[in-house]
Amino acid sequence: MNVYKFIVLAFLFCIIYAKDEPRFLVYGTNVTVVVGRDAALTCKIENLQNYKVAWLRVDTQTILTIGPHVITKNHRVGVSHGDPQAWALILRDVRFSDRGYYMCQINTDPMITQTHHVQVFVPPDIVDSGSSGEVTVHEGDNVTLYCSASGTPQPTITWRREDSTEIRIEDQNVTKWSGVWLNITSVGRELNGAFLCIATNGVPPSVSKRILLHVLCAPSASMMQKMIGGYIGDTVLLRCRIEANPIPDVYWTHIDENKLTDHTKYQTSIISVSYKHTATLKINNISREDIGPYYCYAENSLGSTRDDVTLYTLVPTTVISSTNITEVIIEEPTTLITLHPYAELEMKEADPDIFSVEDNFVAILSRHQMQNLDLSPSS
Known part of the structure; x- marks a missing residue:
């Protein structure tokens, strides 16, 4: 017990x-x-x-x-x-x-x-010392951009253009690319601009670095219109599209090939956005001496180029039919103007002291033709 x-x-x-x-x-x-x-x-x-x-x-x-x-x-x-x-x-x-x-x-x-x-x-952080800075390359060459980032977990890297346009990589057009390396072959001038390297690891905030790519290229020039008309006494604008990097020197010439300088008759200007430039020549108070071809020249360290535009004058009048006179032809619906060496004016509607038969860039238009004439800039 x-x-x-x-x-x-x-x-x-x-x-x-x-x-x-x-x-x-x-x-x-x-x-x-x-x-x-x-x-x-x-x-x-x-x-x-x-x-x-x-x-x-x-x-x-x-x-x-x-x-x-x-x-x-x-x-x-x-x-x-x-x-x-x-x-x-x-x-x-x-x-x-x-x-x-x-x-x-x-x-x-x-x-x-x-x-x-x-x-x-740890949120992501881009290591500037280990990443690409501003990069300069000639058009047609290959380029490699690198982006280094730290953080825990290890960040992933995404590349894109600042303007969100496509990038051609490994024979495909993409708006984004993943990886610390961005390899581009045969760089075109259209890639001139800023690239964004974006680092993310799930811990906010994501961070990015702006890397500038400068693509050097020789100038190319293209007039926005090949022919442009204006009335005596009016003002006309001649515009030239230019692509070039570095920024080119631009000047204009008339028939005698002398450079046109800014004064009351002519004013020149240029607007640049990246490698694209628009050069403008403003001609005030058009007279018979202003007709003819104008040349837009663009030059930089990689080359030079030019393009031309023809200025002609418009005179509203009635064309007199004659076996010795060729009238202005307007083909509809394209409103294409065929210019001929000279045309005789009806004296009741045009001052004989303004033009002579030696004027080579005068378009004589009837009232009906004037109503149907399209002088809007060509595309």
């Missing part, structure tokens, strides 16, 4: 003793935090009694806290005990060096511990 009593008492003692021993209520946690923010690691303990809870940094074996007290001199470390069963280690303004394992420890005999892990994520 005494033996049975002893067994029962021993059993009850074990139950009571086991119940009073501290134990962890939850498992260790894996905490992910973005650099610069705060993180909390929590131990939940039952039956702590008079035992103490301590937090340690595993890799350095540094004691951070014991009970409610912070032991380390790191001012970013704190401890929270708002819940009677919870002991939380607080890491403020987390740095990348804070990543690693932390241990929650209870000073029982033997000691019991629980391990927690901190993963620190």
